[in-house]
Structure formats: structure tokens, C-alpha cells
Amino acid sequence: KKKKKKELALAAALGFKYFAMRLIMLLLITRWHRIFGLFPTRLRLTRKETLLKSVNNRGYAFGSALSPVELSVNESAVGVAKYARESGGLGPVRKWDNLVHLLRGSAPYIELHQNSIMVIHVSSELNDSEFQNAMNDIATLHVLGVKIVLVASVRSQVQIRLDDQEQIFVRGMRVTGSDELKAVQAEAGIARSRIEAALARGLGSSGLIGRTGGRNRVGVDVVSSNGFFVARPIGVLDGIDLGATGAVRSVESTKVLRHLDNREIVLFTPLGYSASGDTYNVRTEEIAAKAAPALRASKLIFLTDGHELVFNKQHDTSLCCRRVQSLRLDDAKRLVQYKQNLLSQQGKEKKAAAAQLIDLCDWSVKALQRGVVRAHLVPPSQGSLLQELYTRDGAGTLIASDIYEGIRTAKPEDLDSILALIAPLEQDGTLIQRPRDQLRTDIAAGCYYVIAREQLPIACAMLKRLDSHGKAAELGCLVVDSQYRNLAKGDALLSYLERVAIANKITHLFALSTRTMQWFIERGFEEVDFESLPSDRRNSYDTSRMPKIYRKTLRSDRHVDLEECFWTTRSSYEADSYSSTESLSSSSASWLFDQQQSRAISQQEKIGFNSVVPETGQNEKSAALKEDDLCGDGQVEIR
Ligand SMILES: CC(C)(COP(=O)(O)OP(=O)(O)OC[C@H]1O[C@@H](n2cnc3c(N)ncnc32)[C@H](O)[C@@H]1OP(=O)(O)O)[C@@H](O)C(=O)NCCC(=O)NCCS
Known part of the structure; x- marks a missing residue:
């Protein structure tokens, strides 16, 4: 009996040894490159990974273009609501419990706003506590080095x-x-x-x-x-x-x-x-809207009576109304026209509630057209001014001038211009040599963006999805024509592409570069190692050029806003766009105004604006002109 037991144990041990050896052999064959650390990449995917990849690929393909995103806000989706006084407003009010976090988050804004001029219009409808809160905020702004012009209604x-x-x-x-x-x-x-x-x-x-x-x-x-x-x-x-x-x-x-x-x-x-x-x-709104550009203020702020721009319930899935955090100038213009038409059809009662806020939007638009870069509509809740100016989420609606003018996705007919931009840089090794067929396919697929001046591209960039999970994208082929460098065109293109990426739910933006590292680092990118690159992209990494890899974590539109604040206040940007307003004589002011008006009109025509505005006869047109005239736009002198 004892002998039998011994034989059985031996057989079991031999069997175990046999299987263990097989297993080790199998591992050595399939994973030898990882065990010996010869290659950082995995050559084969596990069955689970293969399955996952095929599932994910149904949604996103590696190297595909990001969906063309309409960055504008649909005017019919926006309404006006009174903020809840007791809850301190509709917007996300952050708990101010983490002081260190708060101060660190505010530091860039403090630096940005120091010594800048802000024109603040105070509504006549603030109650005593709202008024005192507003004045406390204004005193704090003053201590933080902001130069303040107050306009009291x-x-x-x-x-x-x-x-x-x-x-x-x-x-x-x-x-x-x-x-x-x-x-x-x-x-x-x-x-x-x-x-x-x-x-x-x-x-x-x-x-x-x-x-x-x-x-x-x-x-x-x-x-x-x-x-x-x-x-x-x-x-x-x-x-x-x-x-x-x-x-x-x-x-x-x-x-x-x-x-x-x-x-x-x-x-x-x-x-x-x-x-x-x-x-x-x-009218105090007019004074504020004209003083801001005349003083070259960085901001025009309307402290409202408490009404806010919110997304209408049917367009918003969240439980409470969501505040419209930011609007571009074109969106604001369309919104004002749309709402003014609606209001003229509504009864007097309803009209009064929303008309004032739309009027403030209108004055903001006028100020932006005259060169102010940003206008804000801020409700008078506790600390709202400080929150709007020194936190990322803000507390009101920001209306920003069009800093993306001329940016669009590239069309097939732009190929030659893009080639003219990139070819010299390919020759000197700054850019990787791109096969022309590939370039043509990518342009057709919507991966390329350009800044066009008079229809001709003066800058280009590529934006591609980088992994099958849809969270990473690559920015590449960023080139600004040498005649247009140092005018913040590169910044504008980067900001625009970041917004497209954020709208596509991309969280990480990669850039591979051999010579432009400092430019990317100064814009929030950090150098990462090869392993950080999504596996799909690692396979096509150019080992002969060995470009460095940079990654930027994309946060929110408001974060992009903050970055835009910095580069739009750079002297080079101002020199390019608004230098003519510096020494405005009345004639040049009206010339500038005319230019902007005609540009605005052509823009309105482009977006089918006439379909929104009811047909106006000659008389109504001249009445509209008279109205502009009485506002004094184009006539105001700056001394
Ligand atoms: C990099 C590039 C796109 C920047 O475009 P731009 O419109 O001139 O840049 P901006 O006006 O937004 O920024 C200008 C600032 O960037 C700096 N800058 C420009 N090129 C730089 C570079 N290669 N490295 C570091 N900083 C650079 C300028 O000195 C200037 O700094 P300043 O404001 O302190 O004076 C442009 O210089 C270019 O086309 N370079 C050649 C192509 C290239 O290298 N592309 C990147 C590879 S993906």
C-alpha cells in the first residue's frame, strides 16, 4: 500500500513538473521580448485587448479626424432666467474651502489683471446687500491692482x-x-x-x-x-x-x-x-460701452440686475438650468438679433424681464466691435465679481471677441498652399516628410485646419485622433507663414484646436517635435516618455528622427479662455489687430467702424442671418441706421 502511495506522489510530481516546464516554455516563446526587456512595446495583444480594440474601433479609428465641431452656441437654445438670490445664483458655485487650491488657481488671474483697466457698469436694481457685496468686491479688485472705472445706473x-x-x-x-x-x-x-x-x-x-x-x-x-x-x-x-x-x-x-x-x-x-x-x-450702458474701448480697457463688465443667460430646458439635460458660460462675438450678435425679434412679438410684461439683459448683450457686442476683447455679464451674487475674474468657472457669461477669425478646416484646394507652407520645413528637418497622397487623404478627411487670409492659408495644423479609446489626439504640422510669425497666429490655431478637441471629449493632446519644444512647453505641454504615447501611435513613431513627445491635459473651455486672456493681451497680438485704435482720430475711428460693420454684415450674410431677421424695407433700414447714428457709434472721439 505504501509503495503504491509513493508511486502516485511521484507521478503527480512528474506531471506537475511537466506542466510547469511547458508553461515556462510557452511564456518564453510568447513574451520573451517583455521578459528580457528588449522592446518596450508589446508585439502581441492579449485576447481581451484584441477584443476590446475591435469593440472600440467601432467608435473611433486611430488616426481619424475629429468631428467638425460647431463651436458656436445656438441662439434658440438660450433663454434668460432670474438667478435664485438665496442660493447665490445658477452657476456652479465652488466651495471656497480649499484655500491653497483657491489661491494657486487664482494666481495666474491676479497676475493677468494687475494694472489692467476694467469698466464696471453697476445696475440700478441691486438691493442693499447686493450693492454692498459689489462694492466690497470692487475694493478687493482695487487692492489687487486693477484700475477701475465705475459707471452707476x-x-x-x-x-x-x-x-x-x-x-x-x-x-x-x-x-x-x-x-x-x-x-x-x-x-x-x-x-x-x-x-x-x-x-x-x-x-x-x-x-x-x-x-x-x-x-x-x-x-x-x-x-x-x-x-x-x-x-x-x-x-x-x-x-x-x-x-x-x-x-x-x-x-x-x-x-x-x-x-x-x-x-x-x-x-x-x-x-x-x-x-x-x-x-x-x-444712458449709462452707452457710457460704459464707449468708455471701455476709448480707455483700451481689458474688460467691460455689466453687473446685472440678477438675470442670467441660461440654456433652455429642452436643450439642456441637467436638472437645473445651466448658465451660458461663454459666447463668441458672432454668437452674441445672433442671439441679440434673435431675442430682439422675439421680444418685439411678446407682451410688455415678459419683455421687461429679458429685454434689459439682451440690451446689455447688445452693448457688449458694440464694445467688442470697437476693440474691447472681453465683456462679462455677471449677476450680483455674493463674491460673483471675484469669482468671475479670478476663478476658472466664473460666475457669469463671458462674451469674447472673435480671435479665431479666418480659421477653418482645410479644403482639398488648399493642398498647394499647405505644401508651400510645409515644404521648406520638411527640407530643413523641422517637420517630418509627409507622403503627398497621405496629406491629400488627411485633408479630405478633415484632419487639417488653416488660418486663411483673403482665402489663402497663411498657417496650418493637423489634428488627429490618436487612440482607439477616443481620449487622445495629436497636434502636428503646425506652421505659420514666416511673414505672419509672432502675431499670435500659432496661439490662435492652438486655442481653436484645443476647443475642437475638448468638444470631442479629448483629454490629452500630444505633439511630437524635434525643434519647437520650448514653444509647446510655454503653452502648457509637458515632456513625457515614449510609454505615455498611446500604443496605437507608438507603432508609427519615427525612430530615425526621434522627436520628443509632449502632452497637454485638456481641462475645460474656461481654461482655454484663461490662456487666451494671456496671449490676446500680448503686445504683438494687439499690434496686429487693434493698433489702429491707439491713436484714433474721429475719421479713422469711423473708418474702422465701417470696416467692422461691413465685415459683420458679410458675416451675417454668410450665416443666413437674413432668414432670422424679418424683411426690412428701405425705411426700416434707414431707421436702423439712424439708431446707430444716435448711439454715436463711429462718431465718438477719443481724446
Ligand atoms: C512655432 C510657430 C508655429 C509659432 O507660431 P507664431 O504664430 O509665430 O507664434 P506666436 O505668435 O503664437 O508666439 C510667438 C512666440 O513664440 C516664440 N517662438 C516662435 N518659434 C519658437 C520656437 N521654435 N521655439 C520657441 N519659441 C518660439 C516667439 O519667440 C514668440 O515669443 P515671445 O512672444 O516671447 O516673443 C511658428 O514659429 C512656426 O511656424 N515655426 C516653424 C514650424 C514649427 O516649428 N512647427 C512646430 C512643429 S509641430
């Missing part, structure tokens, strides 16, 4: 004062008789005193009285003057004399800038004066 206070009298409005403007003018003068004085008192506390709410902490000093100096802008009468409109209702004739920017350089907050009220000594009641 007193519309609702004047309305209350004149409640028992019949008011006449023409095209949304109050006819200002002597009673109305007295009411505006009284309310402008009160508003000025209220603002001066609130800002005299400085950062009083934080327990620090005065700028230096001394108890005898006023916190923030506020100056107001009869000479910051010159007004002119609007005159007779639609057969009605508007009396002392005026428009901005010129902004005295030199005077204003002197005070701003002196660390004072400049205050505008609706009262404007003409050279003949007459007093006028001017």
Missing part, C-alpha cells in the same frame, strides 16, 4: 421718483424734460455719495479700515468729474423731441487715465455736459 431710482408722472419713452429712451432732469440729478448725486461711502470703508468688511489699516484714512479714493466725457443731445426721434436725453460725444481718456494711474477709482454717472454748458441724461 440710476434708472430704477429715477423711475420710482417719477412714479406719479407719465413717462414717455422713445425706442427705449426716456424723454428728459426739466422734471426728469431734476430727478436724474438728484439720484446721480445720491448714487455718487452711496458709492463713495461704501468704498471709503475700503476692505472694512474684513476688519481692515483704510488702505494702510490706519483709522483716519479713506479706503479707496473715488473721483467723479464733469469733464470725463462730453455729451450731445439726441434731438428729435420719430417726431418726438427727446429734450435733455443725450449721447456720448467723446471720452476724455487722457484725463481718466491720469486718475487711474493715480490709484483712484473713476466714477461716471448718467449726467453728461456739453461744451455749451448744457446738462444731459445719458
